[in-house]
Amino acid sequence: MTAHAAAAEHHHGPPPAHQSSRVDARVLGMFLFIASEIMLFGSFFTALFFVRVVKAPRHWPPVGFHLPILVAGVNTAILVTSSFTIHWALTSIKRGNRNGLKAGLVLTFLMGLTFLVTQGIEYARIGFAPHDNAFTTTFFCLTGLHGAHVFVGLTLLAMATVRAFRGHYSPEHHHGVEIPGIYWHFVDVMWIVVYATVYIL
Amino acid sequence: MRNPLRSEAEAFRFVVIVLGFFVAVVLGKLAAGWWLGLAVAAVGFVVLLWLLREAAKPPERQEAPAHVGGASDLRILVIANETVGGGTLREVIAQKAEGYDEEVLVVCPALNSPLRHWVSDEDGARAQAQERLDESVGRLREAGVNVRGEIGDADPLQAIEDALRTFGADEVIVSTHPVGRSHWLERNVVGAARERFAVPITHVIVDLETDSAEVVD
Numbered sequence: 001m002t003a004h005a006a007a008a009e010h011h012h013g014p015p016p017a018h019q020s021s022r023v024d025a026r027v028l029g030m031f032l033f034i035a036s037e038i039m040l041f042g043s044f045f046t047a048l049f050f051v052r053v054v055k056a057p058r059h060w061p062p063v064g065f066h067l068p069i070l071v072a073g074v075n076t077a078i079l080v081t082s083s084f085t086i087h088w089a090l091t092s093i094k095r096g097n098r099n100g101l102k103a104g105l106v107l108t109f110l111m112g113l114t115f116l117v118t119q120g121i122e123y124a125r126i127g128f129a130p131h132d133n134a135f136t137t138t139f140f141c142l143t144g145l146h147g148a149h150v151f152v153g154l155t156l157l158a159m160a161t162v163r164a165f166r167g168h169y170s171p172e173h174h175h176g177v178e179i180p181g182i183y184w185h186f187v188d189v190m191w192i193v194v195y196a197t198v199y200i201l
Numbered sequence: 202m203r204n205p206l207r208s209e210a211e212a213f214r215f216v217v218i219v220l221g222f223f224v225a226v227v228l229g230k231l232a233a234g235w236w237l238g239l240a241v242a243a244v245g246f247v248v249l250l251w252l253l254r255e256a257a258k259p260p261e262r263q264e265a266p267a268h269v270g271g272a273s274d275l276r277i278l279v280i281a282n283e284t285v286g287g288g289t290l291r292e293v294i295a296q297k298a299e300g301y302d303e304e305v306l307v308v309c310p311a312l313n314s315p316l317r318h319w320v321s322d323e324d325g326a327r328a329q330a331q332e333r334l335d336e337s338v339g340r341l342r343e344a345g346v347n348v349r350g351e352i353g354d355a356d357p358l359q360a361i362e363d364a365l366r367t368f369g370a371d372e373v374i375v376s377t378h379p380v381g382r383s384h385w386l387e388r389n390v391v392g393a394a395r396e397r398f399a400v401p402i403t404h405v406i407v408d409l410e411t412d413s414a415e416v417v418d
Binding site: 027031080083084086087090091178181182185186188189192193196200201 | 206207208215216219220223227230238
């Protein structure tokens with residue numbers, strides 16, 4: 001009798017979870033969660049395009065409303081760069097480079113925080129409020145929804161960073177970085193879409 | 202079909218692709234107005250779909266796992282579902298194992314209806330597969346074969362890939378129903394397995410009605 005068979009015969013408790021090597025269950029869970037998030041963002045984009053295309057105003061943004069395209073562009077560059085740093089962090093731990101992991105996570109967290117703080121300052125100085133008209137409502141809803149996701153991402157990154165400094169990750173075990181990393185990439189992709197559709201196009 | 206988004210690295214690649222897509226659309230719009238922007242978006246969308254389709258293609262032919270143990274050691278992987286309970290398949294396995302310090306892993310893919318698969322209602326299919334597997338493994342052990350069993354992925358090719366990763370094998374036996382009654386043969390599972398895995402694969406046709414087996418090739 002093999003060791004495996006012997007272990008199986010002495011196993012007590014619930015059976016092991018169904019699992020295939022197609023994709024890790026935890027990673028799959030995150031992708032499914034992101035799929036639901038895309039639908040949530042989709043409803044907000046639908047509202048934006050409805051207001052913009054169906055009502056077809058002559059000017060967009062309406063006359064008298066200006067968006068800080070340049071500041072938001074710099075913010076976009078910061079957020080996109082943070083995708084590279086989180087990827088670097090994960091690549092580092094896969095190669096056993098703990099310092100690279102820590103540096104990547106800290107940089108990603110700081111860039112995400114910079115993005116969020118800059119967005120807060122932008123809100124304070126933008127000169128219009130969510131209740132002014134349909135344009136301002138869709139603007140604050142979309143950017144605010146995204147900002148909330150950045151906040152969640154930062155929370156996940158903070159936990160991953162603390163765990164990294166406590167030495168919890170290794171080349172074999174790094175799901176605690178990979179899963180927040182996937183979420184962070186999603187946050188980045190959504191911001192690229194938000195910035196392009198709300199600020200530029 | 203392979204899920205094109207399976208890891209952080211693939212999600213990162215997707216970020217870069219989306220970034221390139223929107224940069225091209227915005228540059229098109231700024232350079233020559235909405236129509237060029239829309240044209241770039243349409244072309245970019247087609248390219249994006251093509252990239253996703255390429256990424257979803259099945260992986261290249263996989264190398265054979267390294268042989269474990271000495272010259273007299275033999276690892277056999279058996280993939281069978283309903284035919285796993287057939288007495289003649291057990292005889293084929295026992296014959297192949299003869300003269301070796303064999304280790305046999307019987308993997309029984311839990312076949313399910315598409316609807317039940319999509320709603321993750323797999324428990325019934327797995328329980329039935331487990332029942333057949335337990336019976337077959339028990340009889341093989343009685344015949345003196347060093348064997349253990351596992352329930353595998355519903356896709357037999359994926360079940361082989363999973364088992365090769367964890368168990369490795371010098372030889373794979375795929376057991377199916379006869380032509381006309383086998384969904385696996387309709388889907389050319391044996392041919393696809395030979396293309397995908399660089400391991401000797403023996404195809405055994407088991408007819409449960411007559412309890413006979415035929416080693417096809």
